Amino acid sequence: MKKIFVLLLAIVSVYACNSQKKNEATKVTVESIDTTTVRKHLYTLASDEMEGRGTGTPGIEKAAQYIEREYKRIGLTTYANLKGYRQNFTFTNRRTKKEIKAFNVIGVLEGKSKKDEYVVVSAHYDHLGIRKKEGEKDSIYNGADDDASGTTAVLALAEYFKRKGNNERTILFVAFTAEEMGLVGSTHFGKDVDASKFVAGINIEMIGKQSSFGPKTAWLTGFERSNFGKIIQKNLEGSGYKLFPDPFKKFNLFFRSDNASLARLGIPSHTFSTGPIDVDVHYHKVSDEPETLNVSNITETIRAIAIGTESIISGKDTPTRVQLTEKEMGGRKKK
Numbered sequence: 001m002k003k004i005f006v007l008l009l010a011i012v013s014v015y016a017c018n019s020q021k022k023n024e025a026t027k028v029t030v031e032s033i034d035t036t037t038v039r040k041h042l043y044t045l046a047s048d049e050m051e052g053r054g055t056g057t058p059g060i061e062k063a064a065q066y067i068e069r070e071y072k073r074i075g076l077t078t079y080a081n082l083k084g085y086r087q088n089f090t091f092t093n094r095r096t097k098k099e100i101k102a103f104n105v106i107g108v109l110e111g112k113s114k115k116d117e118y119v120v121v122s123a124h125y126d127h128l129g130i131r132k133k134e135g136e137k138d139s140i141y142n143g144a145d146d147d148a149s150g151t152t153a154v155l156a157l158a159e160y161f162k163r164k165g166n167n168e169r170t171i172l173f174v175a176f177t178a179e180e181m182g183l184v185g186s187t188h189f190g191k192d193v194d195a196s197k198f199v200a201g202i203n204i205e206m207i208g209k210q211s212s213f214g215p216k217t218a219w220l221t222g223f224e225r226s227n228f229g230k231i232i233q234k235n236l237e238g239s240g241y242k243l244f245p246d247p248f249k250k251f252n253l254f255f256r257s258d259n260a261s262l263a264r265l266g267i268p269s270h271t272f273s274t275g276p277i278d279v280d281v282h283y284h285k286v287s288d289e290p291e292t293l294n295v296s297n298i299t300e301t302i303r304a305i306a307i308g309t310e311s312i313i314s315g316k317d318t319p320t321r322v323q324l325t326e327k328e329m330g331g332r333k334k335k
């Protein structure tokens, strides 16, 4: 009798242990996106060692290698028929007429059930590189806010969604190159895609400083162009974090970041930002260093993007498509 009891106890405890493990897997919360991880990504990508991540320079090679190592550690797979995480291509620099070797860095988290429905989570990992100016001591444009902060978000969200393991749709995590040279990387990425498979674009730019709407707020470019922003707002209800429409209409920001390359294909693709760009003294300056940023602001914003986009990732919500005028298409006609 005693033996049977011990055996039963053993079975019950094994069962309890297993179900507890299961619970832990589903219990991954946004709290797992922490300041330690954020600080590590940010300070690595914006370090002087990366030499301002100018496209075509040794510095951006180092940044790409860091992103690749992280994708591998997290357990992301490769995109389409690529052999690694890099999408290699060359382009001609408009200014110098020189041929430049460039690469987007793409990692994939395959959807559980809607494998052919893609959500893009992106940021540009390039910046302005090194520019020597007479009389200036510092010549490295670290691009900490622009856009090491967004790239940090891409890496943190990749790890979060991988651990969470409930993405019904396929998520493509893309670090775009040569954004600063005219959205070159994202334009290349958009060239051969079947846009009808792309459900949404979540682009992240400059989230290192508190937005002008106050703490725990961000704004979204092209808010009125689809119902993407409304979906995010609904999901953020009760979270203490608020999303606003882009307050800088005069800057035409919807067309000035990589989201535009996908929006031109009709994909509801928007940029999240907290940048107070009207008063930002470090914008496109050598002084855009990680020490000028608020790591908590970045962490809270990444968590808010995770909560806000959850229903799109899970396949519950599908944002409406974006329609641009011919002028907004940049004179390009649809085939």
Ligand SMILES: [Zn+2]
Pocket: 124, 146, 147, 179, 205, 206
């Ligand atoms: Zn930028």
